[in-house]
Amino acid sequence: MLANITAKLRNCTCTARKYATSALSTTDNSTSTSIEPRTLTFPPKYQEPRQIWLESLDSIDQSKLGLLEIHPSVFAARPRIDVIHQNVSWQKMYRYVSYAHTKSRFEVRGGGRKPWPQKGLGRARHGSIRSPLWRGGGVIHGPKSPTPHFYMLPFYSRLLGLTSALSVKFAQDDLHIVDSLELPTEEKSYVEELVKERLWGPSVLFVDVNDVFPRSITIATDEIKHINIMPAYGLNVYSMMKHDTLVLTRAALDHIESKILEHLHKNDTRAVMAKFKVDQQ
Amino acid sequence: MSNTTEKALSLLRYLPRVCLANIRDNPGAKKKSRRGRAQHGGDYHGAGNKGSNQRQNFMRIGYETGNNPFYLRFPHEPYYKGHHLKRQYPPLSLLDLQKLIDTNRIDTSRPIDLVTILNTGLYKLFPDQHHFGVQLTDEGADIFAAKINLEVQWASEQVIAAVEKAGGVITTAYYDPHSLQAMVNTKSFFERGIPIPRRMMPPPDAIEYYSNPGNRGYLSDPEKISEERLVLAQKYGYTLPKLDSRILEMLNETKDPRQIFYGLHPGWVVNLKDKVILKPLEEELKEFYAL
Numbered sequence: 001m002l003a004n005i006t007a008k009l010r011n012c013t014c015t016a017r018k019y020a021t022s023a024l025s026t027t028d029n030s031t032s033t034s035i036e037p038r039t040l041t042f043p044p045k046y047q048e049p050r051q052i053w054l055e056s057l058d059s060i061d062q063s064k065l066g067l068l069e070i071h072p073s074v075f076a077a078r079p080r081i082d083v084i085h086q087n088v089s090w091q092k093m094y095r096y097v098s099y100a101h102t103k104s105r106f107e108v109r110g111g112g113r114k115p116w117p118q119k120g121l122g123r124a125r126h127g128s129i130r131s132p133l134w135r136g137g138g139v140i141h142g143p144k145s146p147t148p149h150f151y152m153l154p155f156y157s158r159l160l161g162l163t164s165a166l167s168v169k170f171a172q173d174d175l176h177i178v179d180s181l182e183l184p185t186e187e188k189s190y191v192e193e194l195v196k197e198r199l200w201g202p203s204v205l206f207v208d209v210n211d212v213f214p215r216s217i218t219i220a221t222d223e224i225k226h227i228n229i230m231p232a233y234g235l236n237v238y239s240m241m242k243h244d245t246l247v248l249t250r251a252a253l254d255h256i257e258s259k260i261l262e263h264l265h266k267n268d269t270r271a272v273m274a275k276f277k278v279d280q281q
Numbered sequence: 282m283s284n285t286t287e288k289a290l291s292l293l294r295y296l297p298r299v300c301l302a303n304i305r306d307n308p309g310a311k312k313k314s315r316r317g318r319a320q321h322g323g324d325y326h327g328a329g330n331k332g333s334n335q336r337q338n339f340m341r342i343g344y345e346t347g348n349n350p351f352y353l354r355f356p357h358e359p360y361y362k363g364h365h366l367k368r369q370y371p372p373l374s375l376l377d378l379q380k381l382i383d384t385n386r387i388d389t390s391r392p393i394d395l396v397t398i399l400n401t402g403l404y405k406l407f408p409d410q411h412h413f414g415v416q417l418t419d420e421g422a423d424i425f426a427a428k429i430n431l432e433v434q435w436a437s438e439q440v441i442a443a444v445e446k447a448g449g450v451i452t453t454a455y456y457d458p459h460s461l462q463a464m465v466n467t468k469s470f471f472e473r474g475i476p477i478p479r480r481m482m483p484p485p486d487a488i489e490y491y492s493n494p495g496n497r498g499y500l501s502d503p504e505k506i507s508e509e510r511l512v513l514a515q516k517y518g519y520t521l522p523k524l525d526s527r528i529l530e531m532l533n534e535t536k537d538p539r540q541i542f543y544g545l546h547p548g549w550v551v552n553l554k555d556k557v558i559l560k561p562l563e564e565e566l567k568e569f570y571a572l
Contacts, residue, residue: 078286079293085304171293201298241301268402 035066038254042261047072050170054250055178057217060194068177070253074260075170077163084168087161087237090153098149102142105130111137152276159263165240166256176200176247181208181229183216191220191227201244202226207235209251232256368413368487370435373404375443376421382429392430392534392543395456396464408461417451419443428525430532432499441497442513448522450532454499455491457481460541467542471551476561479539479547479570499538539571548572 035054049069056063105111111130118125130137153161169175183190195204203226206217211231221227230239232252240246248256263272297303317323328335343352378398381387386401395414398404406412414434422443429449436444436453444451456464460480463470483491483500491498494505514521524532539547548570550559561567 076286076290079289079299081299081304082307082310084299085306088301088304089306167290168293168299171290172296172298173294174298238301241299241304244298244300270402270405 035068038069040069040071041258042071042073042265044072047076050076052170052175052177055176057178057181057183057194059184060190060197062198065179068250068253070170071257071261073264074163074257075166075175077160077167079168079171080160080164081168083157083160084164084237084241086153086157087165088241090151091236091238093149094151096149098143098147099145100143100147101145102139104140104142105132105138108136108138155263155272156269159260161237162235162260163264165237166246169240169246174201174245176245177253178247178249180214181206181217181249182214183220186216186219188220188223191217191224195227195245200247203243204228204245204247205230205239205243206247207232207252207256208249209255365411367411369411370414370416371404371406371412372416372418373398373433374418374420375425375440377404378417378431379421379425379427382427389427389429390528390531392432392531394432394454394536394543395434395461396467396542399465400467406461406465408458408465412461413458414456414461428528428532430534432536436496438495438513442517442519445510445513445521446517446519448525450524452497452499452535453491454536454538455480455483455487456541463541468553471553474550474552476550476570477541477545477547480541482538499536546570546572 040049050072051067052070052075054065054068056065105128108130111128113128115126115129116123126134128134128137132138132140166175195201206221206227206229208229209232211233213229217229221229226243228239228243232255235256293299316326325335333339340346343350345351378387381398381401381403382389386403387393387397391397395406398415399406404415406414416435417431417433417437417440419437419439422439425443426447427449428447429444431444431449432452432454434453434455436451441451457480459478463478482488488500490496492500494501494509497506497509510521534543536543537546541547545551545558546560548561548566552559561570561572566572
């Protein structure tokens with residue numbers, strides 16, 4: 001199926017390529033001298049570090065400040081679509097409580113008396129008017145309220161979900177790094193125009209490291225329902241998949257990358273998995 | 282990383298945007314466990330037709346339809362009497378230990394005891410399941426080459442020979458379950474804010490093992506141990522290496538039979554928050570903890 005789609009897509013020219021965030025060649029990084037380069041913790045052994053433009057929100061048109069190196073274990077990991085799906089369905093399900101409720105034959109009012117004698121009437125034998133065979137009778141194995149659907153996805157599936165989602169976003173040019181979320185105005189139209197001009201798709205998720213955001217972006221995005229802001233500790237697979245474009249600040253990039261790398265390299269697997277083990281003894 | 286990752290990522294550049302609408306699990310990843318009806322796998326569902334298999338009226342286990350059952354046929358033979366009370370020593374091989382040292386999980390410049398091994402996170406101990414410490418086994422004895430001061434709870438003769446041949450020192454020491462519980466997760470023990478307990482003496486059936494210089498028991502005479510080191514070297518045909526003078530102090534470091542942690546005495550309270558150690562002042566406590 002994928003082969004069919006790719007054959008079609010290969011023919012169409014990709015107009016958005018000039019807006020690509022992932023730098024494919026390193027020859028044109030003339031502007032990268034002014035910014036502070038990043039040092040990668042846990043330097044990758046087998047993969048080259050990836051490069052991404054550092055952008056700015058100061059003007060509506062593209063303004064690139066320089067190139068940043070990002071860790072391939074986080075941003076060029078194997079894109080496991082199935083694990084992304086597992087994360088998304090887990091996020092939907094763990095908080096879902098079904099309140100659907102039905103009554104069994106003993107909970108439905110009445111039905112204690114035998115409706116008619118067993119024999120002699122030529123009618124079918126019945127013991128209760130609330131039997132499941134009757135209209136208005138009880139329901140067999142019906143849903144009972146409340147039914148929680150809480151479960152915990154294994155820790156490393158959650159981690160793999162995050163790296164997969166970030167890698168997918170980066171591979172599809174839907175990941176952008178900005179120096180800060182400070183906007184020149186508090187106008188709603190400024191953000192809308194900026195997103196339209198840079199082809200960031202209708203929905204955008206801005207992520208900063210802390211949960212205190214600059215006043216300008218909070219006011220500008222407050223009314224727009226498809227442009228949202230989120231602190232780094234709230235970053236999750238569902239929100240990344242829901243929004244077309246993910247915009248991280250440089251500080252958020254550092255924070256997320258260091259956190260994920262820390263978890264990828266630590267060896268107390270049993271301790272982090274133990275908390276939500278299903279069959280605890 | 283493998284080439285498939287690169288391929289997948291470059292393929293994604295030409296594919297529509299991955300979003301909530303087009304993600305799915307791998308085909309066949311989830312198996313629905315439902316009892317099908319009629320044409321959807323109906324029939325007898327593996328229960329067969331008629332009789333006990335269909336109606337679940339199984340005989341009780343061991344019942345032989347009137348025969349004298351097998352489990353009652355012979356007189357009492359208590360093979361496993363007291364089995365649940367026996368001390369267990371989960372094994373760790375010399376190969377594992379060498380690997381822990383080679384991968385920098387264990388620092389050989391300090392004495393190695395159960396706490397060191399447990400802190401690697403790669404060896405687990407459950408004192409409530411009658412685990413009484415680590416048993417060092419002889420797998421990898423040929424390649425063991427670390428000069429260490431090692432304390433384990435159980436060791437065979439080959440293991441002792443392998444450690445001493447490499448120029449190290451080995452001791453076998455007993456810890457009671459309360460001491461072991463403190464060692465299993467040291468941080469959570471210190472957070473409880475209770476004094477470090479005294480290590481108990483071994484029970485009567487273990488005294489002999491731990492006071493035998495052949496086993497390098499911690500209760501045996503040190504002079505007899507040095508004799509036994511020579512005897513073992515002659516038995517296994519190696520020349521006993523002289524203890525390295527640069528690390529002699531570390532190799533000679535021993536614990537008191539009442540002590541659990543190196544450098545910490547029983548009765549002390551370790552306050553992790555303020556980073557201080559509180560020592561008892563009252564005479565009665567000092568006497569109790571033999572300080």
